[in-house]
Amino acid sequence: MRNMISNIDNIIEFIKRSNDFVVTSHISPDGDNIGSTLGIYYSLKKLGKNVYYVLDDNAPLNLRFLVENVTKMSSSDFKALNIENYNLIALDCGDKSRVCVTKEIKEEAVKIICIDHHASNDSYGDLNYIDVEASSTSELVYNLLVRLNKLDNTNIIDEDIATALYTGLVTDTGNFSYSSTHPSSFEMAKELMILGAKRDKIIQSVFQSNSYNYYKLLGEALNTLDIVHGKVACISLTIDMLQRNNMSFNDVDGITTYTRDIENVEVGILLKQKKDNEVKVSLRSKNYVNVSKIAQTFNGGGHIRAAGCTIYDTVENAKVKILQEVLKEI
Known part of the structure; x- marks a missing residue:
């Protein structure tokens, strides 16, 4: 002190x-x-x-x-x-x-x-x-x-x-x-x-002023929701989805919480495509997984319960790579 x-x-x-x-x-x-x-x-x-x-x-x-x-x-x-x-x-x-x-x-x-x-x-x-x-x-x-x-x-x-x-x-x-x-x-x-x-x-x-387009995008995003082994939830957002709903890259980080806030899920993942081969990954955990350690694997960082990184690959490949690391910690 x-x-x-x-x-x-x-x-x-x-x-x-x-x-x-x-x-x-x-x-x-x-x-x-x-x-x-x-x-x-x-x-x-x-x-x-x-x-x-x-x-x-x-x-x-x-x-x-x-x-x-x-x-x-x-x-x-x-x-x-x-x-x-x-x-x-x-x-x-x-x-x-x-x-x-x-x-x-x-x-x-x-x-x-x-x-x-x-x-x-x-x-x-x-x-x-x-x-x-x-x-x-x-x-x-x-x-x-x-x-x-x-x-x-x-x-x-x-x-x-x-x-x-x-x-x-x-x-x-x-x-x-x-x-x-x-x-x-x-x-x-x-x-x-x-x-x-x-x-x-x-x-x-x-917290109370999301646009109509945000909720249209959220509906589309939730259709990509994938739960792995009951402990990991993942949502993907592509450039096309953002453009289709007239939403910008910086306006959708709130969607990350929808991955974590599912019963029995320990780690939530939001994959957000910025360019063709550039994907921002947001990670959240509830109880015991240190997501900062996972993010550091990809030169990212953050906090024990909230962290992020960037993976330079397609959304599909980024999802495979981040899930590999997350599942090691589950």
């Missing part, structure tokens, strides 16, 4: 001494990705820093309410500004290669600060705050801001920051249903609501 506080204090002191920051996260944005990034973005703004939100990907439809009033830049947009001596803050990204900016932006940063909760993280930052027990990276950002308040009597959490962090918390805990939920998660939720988090807006946008 002492080490963790020291890491937080080092990051706070570095932020105080520095002026220019790029904040970013991993490819295929999710709630904790965007929530933690915007939590830091708004906080740095309030501290008088120059801060740029750079991400070479788009927010899913159900999370776009968070970025409505934020200028999100591409890597090329940022490079055109010719900013020198900037620092990069990478949030919720366990692998430097998955940080969603160009290699050039990563390499030219004076320092990289990594704030993350993935077990597969190898501490690639110059400054790291990594806690694999945390419910979400948003919880780590919250801890950092609470520590800042304790050190400097500077409570900067306002409605925007509270809303961003609450979104990250509820999405990464499955609205407090996953095993990553701890008593500290509920304490954080309580404090963020007191500080103005728009809970109703978050719940409605994230």
Whole structure:
């Protein structure tokens, strides 16, 4: 715990001494990705820093309410500004290669600060705050801001920051249903609501606003449901299915839960085709299978109960390959 506080204090002191920051996260944005990034973005703004939100990907439809009033830049947009001596803050990204900016932006940063909760993280930052027990990276950002308040009597959490962090918390805990939920998660939720988090807006946008096309795609996806040995469930989504239902690649990760939430199933798998020979695989488990270990077999990573990887092959072959590895663990 002492080490963790020291890491937080080092990051706070570095932020105080520095002026220019790029904040970013991993490819295929999710709630904790965007929530933690915007939590830091708004906080740095309030501290008088120059801060740029750079991400070479788009927010899913159900999370776009968070970025409505934020200028999100591409890597090329940022490079055109010719900013020198900037620092990069990478949030919720366990692998430097998955940080969603160009290699050039990563390499030219004076320092990289990594704030993350993935077990597969190898501490690639110059400054790291990594806690694999945390419910979400948003919880780590919250801890950092609470520590800042304790050190400097500077409570900067306002409605925007509270809303961003609450979104990250509820999405990464499955609205407090996953095993990553701890008593500290509920304490954080309580404090963020007191500080103005728009809970109703978050719940409605994230969990209660799927489009008609989403449900048409879901119906088609469920027709591919395959249960293997009663313990593994698998669903496949192809490019044709996405196009036929006018859905984008980043808007359908919620379908993964339909594989896990079946009686007696231990591991759920969603195969989502991105290109002809590129398939994103999302893995979820209930009780005992470490899906992060399985994902690492394919250079992926994540958490014990939720992880992912990319397999460069057809959907059919990707399914065979991932099932081979999953069945070894069942």
